[in-house]
Amino acid sequence: MGAGRRILVTGGAGFIGANLVRRLLGDGWSVRVVDLLVTGRKEYLDGLDVEFVAGDIRTPEVVADALTGIDAVAHLAASGSVVQSVADPAANFSTNAIGTFTVLDQARRAGVGRLVFSSTGGALIGDATPPVDERSVPRPISPYGASKMVGEAYGHAFAKSYGLHTVSTRFANVYGPYSGHKGGAITVFFKALHSGEPLVIYGDGKASRDYLYVDDICAGIQLGLTADVPAGSVYHLASGVETTVTQLADACRRVVGKPDHPIEFRPPRPGEVNRNFASYDLAKAELGFSPTVELDEGLARTWDWYLAHVL
Ligand SMILES: NC(=O)c1ccc[n+]([C@@H]2O[C@H](COP(=O)([O-])OP(=O)(O)OC[C@H]3O[C@@H](n4cnc5c(N)ncnc54)[C@H](O)[C@@H]3O)[C@@H](O)[C@H]2O)c1
Structure with a gap:
């Protein structure tokens, strides 16, 4: 699907990024990564045919340069910890809200064809009776959840105001290889x-929680990058368990x-x-998403x- 196409993965040296980059390369994409190596590790990308940019997604010039010649963006770079967001909400806002705004703003200026945003299910919806889905009302109870709600809001607004083809994918709790630096x-x-x-x-x-093996999340992101779905769409990528x-x-x-x-x-x-936990019915119907790895096997x-x- 990616043959000859060029993708920028923000946060590509992180846990999900390191897994996604491998899948995208296998799918024929030409991959560039921008990562500040706050939590991610450059060695996760050792030996891969990837162009690496050490840079901050909050700096418009860095993002504009990194977007040169790019067809699609998988935007993963973020501060992903609920606990840290409660301890330092300003730092979380800076990386997640300003960082995501900057990536979206530069992507629409660069005329990028598709941008998939990595949102979250549990932290964004807050305390609601599960299973949650795309019709659940978001009421985040942590600054991290609020920052992802901001990202989704700008993603939708940029789709409607500027025609940037954004897709927000709300991840369940993801686990798998390349997560040694995580605190989950x-x-x-x-x-x-x-x-x-x-x-x-x-x-x-x-x-x-709803635990999803990283290969299933990456498959969902790939579908978000290529499926024929409306700009501004939002999908839960979850196990439903x-x-x-x-x-x-x-x-x-x-x-x-x-x-x-x-x-x-x-x-x-x-x-x-x-x-x-979340229902993935909409992602199944519109993206063709279906998780394949059960918890014991993934663990x-x-x-x-x-x-x-x-x-
Ligand atoms: N892991 C999960 O269970 C989960 C669940 C829901 C959503 N998400 C989202 O998925 C995305 C990836 O998460 P992850 O688990 O791989 O986390 P991670 O911390 O391993 O990866 C995030 C990457 O972003 C980079 N980064 C941070 N700030 C940056 C900045 N200012 N500029 C450039 N790069 C920066 C980090 O160095 C790191 O490599 C995040 O947006 C996270 O919020 C993850």
Whole structure:
């Protein structure tokens, strides 16, 4: 699908970016990455035929240069932590709101054909009775969720005002290889299972999430880049399966072969939604999206990668 076409991946040295870049290359895209290496790692792209630009998405000149000759953008660069956004909302706003505005504004000036924005399901919708979908009213409870709502709003506005073909994809909780630098539950659980520390659960363990293996997210982004859908569309990319934190801890213990590894409960953290999972019906109908990797299989693949590269 990408044969001969040129794509800019912002945040391409990050977790999802490193996986997406590999898929895009395999699909025939010519890939340029812009990344400030705040959390991402240049070595994730070692050996790949990728043009790398070390730069800040908040700087219009950097983004304008990076967009030269580009047909499509996968905009992943962001500060992705709910906890950090509560601690420092101004920093989160700067990267996520101003950064996304800058990418959109330069993309419409450059006449880019398609831009897929990486939004979020749980943090954007906030506390609502799941499953959430595209008709759920967004009521973010963290600055991170609010910043993604801003990005979606500008994406839609730029589609309507300037004809920039934006598609917002709301990710579930993504896991998989190249995530060793992340602070999400699966990374933390795997490190604790390896070191012998207890698995720490914030709250009573009944909070739930929708976990999606990174290959499925990347397949959804690829569909967002190429599918014949209206500009300004929004889709949930999710598994549709509700998994409590306790169930996740059990799955990690099972996959690693330590079913009796200790668990420690601590008070819940502000900004985190309680229950969340999403319906991907619209993405299935309009993008042809359908997740393929079940949780235990995805966790086993991720654990193998952690053993080889992180632990
Ligand atoms: N991982 C998830 O579960 C998840 C869920 C929902 C949405 N998302 C979104 O997906 C995207 C990718 O997330 P990820 O998990 O790969 O995170 P990540 O932190 O691994 O990747 C983000 C990348 O953006 C780069 N970056 C940060 N600020 C930058 C700046 N000012 N200029 C240029 N580059 C900058 C970082 O160095 C990093 O490589 C983010 O937009 C995130 O909000 C992720």
